[in-house]
Amino acid sequence: MVEGLSVTFGGVRALDGVDLEVTPGEIVGLVGPNGAGKSTLVNCVGGQLDADAGRVWLDGIRLDGLAPHRRARLGVARTFQRIAVFPELTVREHLFVALRARRPAGTRWSELVDRAQPTAAEADLLEATLERVGLQARADAPVGTLPLGACRLVEIARALVGAPRVLLADEPSSGLDPREAGTLATVVRSVAERDTGVLLIEHDLALVAEVCDRVVVLDVGQVLAQGAFADVMADPRVQRAYLGHVA
Amino acid sequence: MSTFLSYAVPGIPFGCTYAIVAMGLVLTYRTTGVFNFAFGAQAYVSAFVYTALTGDGVAVFPAFLVSVVVLAPAIGWTLDRFLFRRIAATNTTAKLVSAVAIFIGLPELVTLIFGSATRFAPPTLFLNPADVYFHLFSTPVNGLELETAIAAAAAVVVVSAVLRSSWLGLTIRAAVESPRLLELEGVRSDRVLSAAWMGSSCMAGLAGVLLAPQYPTLQFNDYAILLVAALAAAALGDLANVPMALLGGVLLGVVEGLGSGYFSPSSVWHTGLLPAIPFLVLAILLVTRPRLRALEDSEDPLAGSDPPPPPSIVVTRGPELDRVIRVGGRALALGAVVSVLTWVPGNWAFTLTAGLVYSIMFLSVTLITGMGGEVSLCQATFAGAGAFIAGQLAVHHGVPILLGALIGAIGSLVIGAIGALPALRLRGLPLALLTLALALLADNAVFPYSWAGGPAGGLLVPRPVIGSISLATTSSRGFFVLALIVLVLCVVGVKLLQRATVGRYLDALRASPLGAESVGINPSAAKVLVFALSAGLAGLGGALFGSLQQSITPSNFNYEFSLVFVVVVVTTGVRTVEGAIQAGMGFVVLQQLLSYLPGRWGSGGLTIVLFAFSALTYASHPEGVVEYQKRLWTERVERLLRHGDPPALTVATAGPHEHATAGSDRLG
Known part of the structure; x- marks a missing residue:
């Protein structure tokens, strides 16, 4: 999916020739110390940032150079480390907006004057998505009135609603209580079961161990190690990067 | 060379005033996040008071003290204390609209209070505008030109000395990052911001007083142009780089001077292009400079803690x-x-x-x-x-x-x-x-x-x-x-x-x-x-x-x-x-x-x-x-309704309060 990606900020190489692949239905954990370049990588895939070198592919289509909304319509969905929700819209409206906007065909002229009502099929899909993240009870509350944990779930639901090809989740569990984190793990697994690839950036290693098929460790912009969680964590280089010494 | 200089030198006083205001703009923008359009109006007010006082026979020095050293910082302090401090850091629209409101309201207020009689150019501060003090490559430099250059240089020296060396400078630079974080460190960031406002307003006042003698009569429009030219100069420094903004201001003045010298007064260039130069420069910079585009990305880590606005009352009322x-x-x-x-x-x-x-x-x-x-x-x-x-x-x-x-x-x-x-x-x-x-x-x-x-x-x-x-x-x-x-x-x-x-x-x-x-x-x-x-x-x-x-x-x-x-x-x-x-x-x-x-x-x-x-x-x-x-009145009426007859909210109970309802109607 990602080939030889490099990004430089000023003199700092945030990403230095990173190769990474997420196959459909696979959950890949992306871990590494702060400043390793994890969010930078996600921003390059999502289109929020342009890489200096390297390519980004999705199902054989080149994504790099495309605007973020184009990538979203091709099937890239993401959440943000600092949440980016729309406070005045309700949870249901979030999902509705995402569902409509993500259609590859784009906006129809009639949607300038329609009543913004979901069709029966769309309404079913919205309801199903609300149920998956457990937000039915809060579906009609403006998101600005919800606590942080619920906002994270709204972001995930918003990312999922159009059945994306790949989900990029940037520290989705930060700010979640244990029960919400449990919902998150279930949701992430259910996403993968529907053939969507997941790239999960996480500091919560227990969650990574629980849900990820494969783990990639990033440090100072380079892939340090990758493989099964236990193997990777046993790698002395990874322990040095994380703990400063070998355990 | 001498023709070139004879056209360029008269542009210097304008350029220097642009530079001073640009410096004030950058200073307040970096410290408070407010892009203060009102500087144009503040410069005008100081120029107006200075002109009025000297016109009434007050000596130059006391008039300068009143208009620049006392009045200008006082306006800045007031604006900060009663207006800009109350606006949430992330609310760009509120900051912008408030500054624009001051920009159009202040000059009108001055006219209302003092009348709109034509006021002629006041005397210069300390040099005689008619005297030629020295020759720059055989181009005469008169008192007006020398004076603004000296004043601008003095302002720059004072500001950079404060910013670089003192504790105030340090806290101002910290407030640039996040006033709220600064408060967590135990510093009264409101005082720091007040100081920044007073300092930059003082500069606006100084620019106003320096600019006034250069036009035959005092017109607000000249100060609006001063503001836009300063905007362009500040944009040249990405609204962050003070030396670049200063250079940009002076350059703009000189370019205008050259333009009015080289283009014949009857040509299209003179009437159409020349007055538009600052706006053109500003527009081109905004479109081409990537750093100017990134201005809106808030860097304050505590900015996200502001509550969202309340929903419209039309949605929430019974x-x-x-x-x-x-x-x-x-x-x-x-x-x-x-x-x-x-x-x-x-x-x-x-x-x-x-x-x-x-x-x-x-x-x-x-x-x-x-x-x-x-x-x-x-x-x-x-x-x-x-x-x-x-x-x-x-x-x-x-x-x-x-x-x-x-x-x-x-x-x-x-x-x-x-x-x-x-x-x-x-x-x-x-x-x-x-x-x-x-x-x-x-x-x-x-x-x-x-x-x-x-x-x-x-x-x-x-x-x-x-x-x-x-x-x-x-x-x-x-x-x-x-x-x-x-x-x-x-x-x-x-x-x-x-x-x-x-x-x-x-x-x-x-x-x-x-x-x-x-x-x-x-x-x-x-x-x-x-x-x-x-x-x-x-x-x-x-x-x-x-x-x-x-x-x-x-x-x-x-x-x-x-x-x-x-x-x-x-x-x-x-x-x-x-x-x-x-x-x-x-x-x-x-x-x-x-x-x-x-x-x-x-x-x-x-x-x-x-x-x-x-x-x-x-x-x-x-x-x-x-x-x-509307919200206030709706809530009052709803409280009244509930108070009068809690179990059943009927139209009949609304009867006695029709007056209040009609009141909110007129407003709504």
């Missing part, structure tokens, strides 16, 4: 009260229409018709600012485009004015769509500055030509003739009906868009462009759409305005009106269609009522002052004053 208010509002509107068509005197019928036309133009602000989330400072320019297209077509090509108005609206729509293209990657402050630059470009380089803005005496726009009905008499009630129909159509259109899927997209984009893009919403398409529709509405309103007034000149649509538009609509309530209509009617009714006042109080300046100062409450009530009052 169904019974809602019905009473809706029915009452419709009755009131119907009553007003019937009154205008029957017994209201001619001049008031005209005023209310103008109110309808203003409402159409103000709806364009609702669209772009309330729905699109961007502040545009060129709506009057779009209105002018519509008015002049319609007028020119009617006058020179015999096109019926109503058809012309439609063509004007479409023309303006196209201009809006094209105008949105350079703005695609901008939002917030840089976008507002770009629209201001475009408005000033049109004012200086397009509208003055007779093919555009009509002959000097005004373009005589006809009134419509529909079949055998002519709406030609001045007080024609027929025009009222026409304007009403057009307004209703526009309102229906905007409401449809608000409730449509695309309306939801706009809500999403306004709240979080990052999040909206990530779900597939195309921000560029949305921006072009909003700009185009908004410009079309403004153009339609402008064309009707021209036909109503029957004679228009470019001064009917200059940039100041754009600023007034934004201030008036945002003050009243920019988020709702009702807000635009209330703003339109309120604006003209207030103006007509105040015209009964004697002397200069009735001249129209007071309306602007009143709106400008009510805009200052916008800081505490970002939903708009009227919207805020």
